[in-house]
Amino acid sequence: MIMRWLGLLPLVLRSPRRGRLEGRSRAGARWTALRDAPPAAPLLRTRSWRLTIALLGALLASLAAPALAVQPDEVMKDPALETRARTLSGELRCLVCQNESIDDSEAPLARDIRILIRERIGKGESNDAVRAYLVSRYGDFILLKPPFKLETWLLWLSPALTLGLGVAAALYARRRAPRATPRLSAEEEAQLAALTNGDASSG
Amino acid sequence: MIVEIGHFALVLALAAALAQTVVPFWGARVGDLGMMDVGRNAALIQLALIAIAFAALVNAHLTSDFSVLNVAENSNVAMPAIYKISGVWGNHEGSMLLWVFILAIFGALVALFGRALPRKLRADALAVQGLISVAFLAFILLTSNPFERLSPAPFEGRDLNPILQDPGLAIHPPLLYLGYVGFSIVYSFAAAALIEGRIDAAWARFVRPFTLVAWSFLTLGIAAGSFWAYYTLGWGGFWFWDPVENASLMPWLAGTAFVHSVAVMEKRDALKIWTIFLAILAFSFSLLGTFLVRSGVLTSVHAFANDPRRGVFILAILAMFICGSFALFAWRAPMLKQGGLFAPVSREGALVVNNLLLTTACATVLFGTLYPLALEQLTGEKITVGAPFFNLTCGALLLTACFAAPFGFSLAWKRGDLLGVVQRLAFAIIVGAVTAVVAVAWLSGGPIFAPLAMGLGVFVIIGTVIEVVMRSWRPGLTAGVALKRTFGLPLSFFGAALAHLGLGVTLLGLSGLGFGAETIATLHKGVPAIVGPYAVTLDSVGERVGPNYKESIASVTVRSGDTVVAQIEPARRQFAAREMSTTQAGLKTLHFGQIYVSIADPAADGSVPARLYWKPLVTLIWLGGAAMALGGGLSLADRRLRFGVATRAKAGASALAQPAQ
Numbered sequence: 052m053i054m055r056w057l058g059l060l061p062l063v064l065r066s067p068r069r070g071r072l073e074g075r076s077r078a079g080a081r082w083t084a085l086r087d088a089p090p091a092a093p094l095l096r097t098r099s100w101r102l103t104i105a106l107l108g109a110l111l112a113s114l115a116a117p118a119l120a121v122q123p124d125e126v127m128k129d130p131a132l133e134t135r136a137r138t139l140s141g142e143l144r145c146l147v148c149q150n151e152s153i154d155d156s157e158a159p160l161a162r163d164i165r166i167l168i169r170e171r172i173g174k175g176e177s178n179d180a181v182r183a184y185l186v187s188r189y190g191d192f193i194l195l196k197p198p199f200k201l202e203t204w205l206l207w208l209s210p211a212l213t214l215g216l217g218v219a220a221a222l223y224a225r226r227r228a229p230r231a232t233p234r235l236s237a238e239e240e241a242q243l244a245a246l247t248n249g250d251a252s253s254g
Numbered sequence: 255m256i257v258e259i260g261h262f263a264l265v266l267a268l269a270a271a272l273a274q275t276v277v278p279f280w281g282a283r284v285g286d287l288g289m290m291d292v293g294r295n296a297a298l299i300q301l302a303l304i305a306i307a308f309a310a311l312v313n314a315h316l317t318s319d320f321s322v323l324n325v326a327e328n329s330n331v332a333m334p335a336i337y338k339i340s341g342v343w344g345n346h347e348g349s350m351l352l353w354v355f356i357l358a359i360f361g362a363l364v365a366l367f368g369r370a371l372p373r374k375l376r377a378d379a380l381a382v383q384g385l386i387s388v389a390f391l392a393f394i395l396l397t398s399n400p401f402e403r404l405s406p407a408p409f410e411g412r413d414l415n416p417i418l419q420d421p422g423l424a425i426h427p428p429l430l431y432l433g434y435v436g437f438s439i440v441y442s443f444a445a446a447a448l449i450e451g452r453i454d455a456a457w458a459r460f461v462r463p464f465t466l467v468a469w470s471f472l473t474l475g476i477a478a479g480s481f482w483a484y485y486t487l488g489w490g491g492f493w494f495w496d497p498v499e500n501a502s503l504m505p506w507l508a509g510t511a512f513v514h515s516v517a518v519m520e521k522r523d524a525l526k527i528w529t530i531f532l533a534i535l536a537f538s539f540s541l542l543g544t545f546l547v548r549s550g551v552l553t554s555v556h557a558f559a560n561d562p563r564r565g566v567f568i569l570a571i572l573a574m575f576i577c578g579s580f581a582l583f584a585w586r587a588p589m590l591k592q593g594g595l596f597a598p599v600s601r602e603g604a605l606v607v608n609n610l611l612l613t614t615a616c617a618t619v620l621f622g623t624l625y626p627l628a629l630e631q632l633t634g635e636k637i638t639v640g641a642p643f644f645n646l647t648c649g650a651l652l653l654t655a656c657f658a659a660p661f662g663f664s665l666a667w668k669r670g671d672l673l674g675v676v677q678r679l680a681f682a683i684i685v686g687a688v689t690a691v692v693a694v695a696w697l698s699g700g701p702i703f704a705p706l707a708m709g710l711g712v713f714v715i716i717g718t719v720i721e722v723v724m725r726s727w728r729p730g731l732t733a734g735v736a737l738k739r740t741f742g743l744p745l746s747f748f749g750a751a752l753a754h755l756g757l758g759v760t761l762l763g764l765s766g767l768g769f770g771a772e773t774i775a776t777l778h779k780g781v782p783a784i785v786g787p788y789a790v791t792l793d794s795v796g797e798r799v800g801p802n803y804k805e806s807i808a809s810v811t812v813r814s815g816d817t818v819v820a821q822i823e824p825a826r827r828q829f830a831a832r833e834m835s836t837t838q839a840g841l842k843t844l845h846f847g848q849i850y851v852s853i854a855d856p857a858a859d860g861s862v863p864a865r866l867y868w869k870p871l872v873t874l875i876w877l878g879g880a881a882m883a884l885g886g887g888l889s890l891a892d893r894r895l896r897f898g899v900a901t902r903a904k905a906g907a908s909a910l911a912q913p914a915q
Contacts, residue, residue, distance in 0.1 A: 122854070122863060123774050123775050123776040123863050124776075126774055142642060144638045149496070149497075150496050151494070155491065190635075190636065191635075191637050192636040192637060192638055193638070194637075195638055195639075195641060195642050195643070196642035196646070197638065197643065203625075203629075203637065206621055206639065206643075210614055210615075210617070210618045210647045210648075210650075210651060214651075217610040218610065221606055224527075224528075225598075
């Protein structure tokens with residue numbers, strides 16, 4: 052089953068508007084729909100598009116239309132294991148959707164991965180093992196939270212770097228600004244003393 | 255014919271925008287007052303012309319004129335009238351027209367109410383505003399013409415995307431655009447100030463009303479969008495860190511920082527350069543958002559190939575305005591005179607901290623959104639940056655900012671007394687901490703976010719109330735005097751207090767996430783399914799026919815113990831024209847929480863697969879957002895800050911003076 056989907060994956064990934072094609076409500080679909088106004092009609096002119104749409108249509112028709120993300124029949128008997136499965140599926144990306152976890156996705160591929168996770172957890176594998184297996188298969192792309200490594204250290208450190216830069220800029224600006232209250236010169240001190248003395252004597 | 259008039263009006267609007275750009279700018283350089291005033295009239299004419307164009311498109315949609323391509327692709331005779339109208343901006347071309355329409359409205363507002371402004375500043379600001387109009391009108395006319403005809407005209411339109419056939423479409427995009435585009439005024443004023451090389455507290459006073467309008471609408475727009483997502487997407491999520499959401503969050507974060515720093519500038523004449531920087535940043539993010547959304551670059555890296563002209567055109571506009579303004583900033587900002595000194599521990603200092611945290615959060619969203627694109631272009635490696643990343647990074651930054659909020663609100667200007675403030679807020683700190691600890695114990699383990707947000711929410715709310723009370727009451731004062739003093743406080747103070755209260759309320763709403771319950775079950779008639787403290791029973795399954803859809807409805811009864819608390823009807827709608835279906839969640843608000851039921855297509859044996867949620871406090875998330883926006887509105891209503899008050903007061907004074915002479 053999975054292999055069938057995988058064979059199609061490159062095709063689906065290549066289609067620029069894959070998010071909308073399956074025609075189901077999904078996270079971001081509202082925005083997606085707002086953004087890409089021109090519907091499929093002009094796109095149909097290209098051949099690869101027709102193919103993609105036809106294939107997707109056939110795939111959808113071949114399945115009983117899933118309308119919910121996690122289906123009742125997927126849920127595991129053991130609540131503890133199910134909780135683990137839910138946690139894990141919340142961290143994994145639906146590969147054919149736009150920025151959506153497989154836990155929230157209605158796509159058939161997401162369902163397959165959800166079932167695969169539950170099978171493996173049911174066999175006693177740890178969450179880390181299942182995650183590692185999926186990464187070996189689909190790459191880091193499947194992780195919603197990118198791992199910290201050579202390619203992503205800049206991403207992970209960007210908040211700290213930005214904040215550091217901001218603090219440095221603030222300190223620099225402060226140093227450049229004139230002192231809040233410059234000390235009085237000796238002459239001014241004398242004047243002040245004279246004034247206050249005069250005040251005291253008159254008062 | 256009406257459609258052609260609309261198209262022609264749009265071309266004329268481009269001409270008016272060109273005049274608005276060139277003439278007043280030149281006038282300001284040579285000091286010709288007549289030429290400077292051209293900007294004012296051009297802005298008004300431009301608004302009238304774009305209004306005609308917009309009305310023409312609305313008319314075409316309302317009358318289902320399928321000889322117009324835009325209507326044929328996004329409308330349908332059977333659609334209810336409200337969706338025919340909101341469908342105008344439920345597509346690329348129409349939404350760009352709405353964009354420039356709102357842009358023109360803001361330009362006209364400056365033209366009409368800007369009499370108190372220095373002539374040159376107004377002329378320059380209108381010229382910059384005109385330039386933005388020119389760019390986007392040219393974009394519409396050259397690449398995204400909503401008035402394109404279709405021949406032969408089809409008998410029936412392709413229908414609006416069913417997901418968009420919702421009252422949310424009528425509300426969310428206009429509000430969001432009012433926010434996005436509202437920052438264009440701030441940007442124009444910042445550019446004008448840089449061109450002039452002068453900026454002061456008066457500038458901040460001119461800009462402040464526009465800032466508040468833009469920020470309040472953006473807040474409302476984001477809250478409305480989030481609520482829309484919540485009830486249509488079928489699983490009760492309200493924020494997805496979707497790139498398009500991020501595109502609207504970035505201007506909001508930068509705008510929120512700006513609202514705070516412009517207050518410092520207005521009151522204390524400090525942080526000028528920084529304020530200008532934020533003004534440019536807020537609109538730059540609006541433009542970036544427009545680019546990301548309109549070019550489709552985020553849906554796929556192939557979107558440029560899809561319609562290369564559109565993407566490249568917007569990218570050019572983006573580059574021109576962002577690079578242009580930052581170049582101007584780099585050249586001119588060092589010449590601006592710094593004023594307003596303050597100690598690190600002061601309200602100004604606290605606002606600097608707020609600004610740093612907000613802009614860092616904003617930069618993090620930017621990095622997270624664009625990093626995968628950049629990495630794939632550079633190395634070909636695909637990664638995903640999703641909700642867990644943003645929750646961790648932005649969550650930490652924004653919660654820290656929330657923690658700082660009551661302190662900043664209570665500190666004095668110029669030189670504050672942190673220890674004194676901590677003493678004043680002691681009660682709030684203790685109650686907040688106790689709440690968090692109790693929540694941790696209650697959840698016994700769970701994620702730390704919910705208790706933290708709850709404690710913070712309580713702290714922010716109580717801390718804000720304490721500050722309001724302390725402003726008007728001291729030990730020894732009678733209630734009457736305290737009340738009188740309360741009414742004597744400026745509206746802008748109450749505006750800020752309300753916005754902070756809203757922040758606390760939203761935090762409480764978010765904390766409710768940790769206390770909810772979810773059940774995934776197949777509902778059978780008469781068999782209750784338990785979700786949190788409630789039992790949900792399926793009563794019947796039925797069919798109903800709407801104007802352009804069929805729907806399957808499941809009637810369910812929600813009970814608490816033996817008492818019936820709600821009867822709700824979640825549904826699935828099938829739209830024939832696009833062969834799509836949507837989920838209509840069944841909702842019941844109980845106190846501030848909601849019971850949420852969404853169903854899949856009923857099975858043949860009458861059972862219904864369903865997701866049931868109990869979401870305590872969830873409505874507070876959006877109520878808090880509404881309170882923030884209302885706070886902005888209150889601040890706007892403050893007499894001292896209204897636009898043009900100075901002139902009217904002067905006119906009134908001279909009218910009084912005359913009889914005496």
